[in-house]
Amino acid sequence: MLVILFLIFYGFPRVGIKFPPFLAAVLGLGLRSSAYQSQIYRGAIQSVSGTQLKAALSMGMNRVQAFAFVILPQAVRIAIPAFANESAILLKDTSLAYALGVIELLRQGRYIIATSFEPLIIFVTIAIIYLIMTISLNTVLGRVENRLKIPGIGIEGRTR
Numbered sequence: 621m622l623v624i625l626f627l628i629f630y631g632f633p634r635v636g637i638k639f640p641p642f643l644a645a646v647l648g649l650g651l652r653s654s655a656y657q658s659q660i661y662r663g664a665i666q667s668v669s670g671t672q673l674k675a676a677l678s679m680g681m682n683r684v685q686a687f688a689f690v691i692l693p694q695a696v697r698i699a700i701p702a703f704a705n706e707s708a709i710l711l712k713d714t715s716l717a718y719a720l721g722v723i724e725l726l727r728q729g730r731y732i733i734a735t736s737f738e739p740l741i742i743f744v745t746i747a748i749i750y751l752i753m754t755i756s757l758n759t760v761l762g763r764v765e766n767r768l769k770i771p772g773i774g775i776e777g778r779t780r
Contacts, residue, residue, distance in 0.1 A: 621649075624651065625648040628644045629648075652713075664698040672691060673686050704758055704761035729745070
């Protein structure tokens with residue numbers, strides 16, 4: 621991730637395109653995350669049985685309608701756990717933006733350390749803030765997952 625950020629921030633100016641630090645960080649984080657998310661959704665779409673498409677087509681839907689109303693809703697439900705994981709990773713990766721000079725949580729902590737000379741307290745506080753944000757994000761996405769879960773699939777659907 622750090623290499624991607626450096627390539628965007630330091631590499632693009634060599635070909636005449638200069639990005640401010642914040643925009644370079646957003647582009648780098650966004651490009652990496654979008655690559656992972658595209659694979660998450662591709663895998664989720666492919667995991668929906670082909671018989672679902674055949675059934676939708678046999679009901680008179682065209683391919684676009686079958687995808688929009690049958691395949692995609694199932695794929696989104698399947699993709700939610702992986703999406704939640706990628707979102708948590710992306711949240712934690714934002715700390716790498718400090719390398720480009722973006723004033724984010726970690727850089728702000730370093731500014732406070734320079735004046736207070738208490739690195740342990742500041743770094744533990746930053747870690748706790750990241751932990752709270754990650755737990756909050758995972759809790760919200762977990763609730764979305766539970767609300768949209770497919771009945772009969774998962775641990776609840778297994779017989780003992």
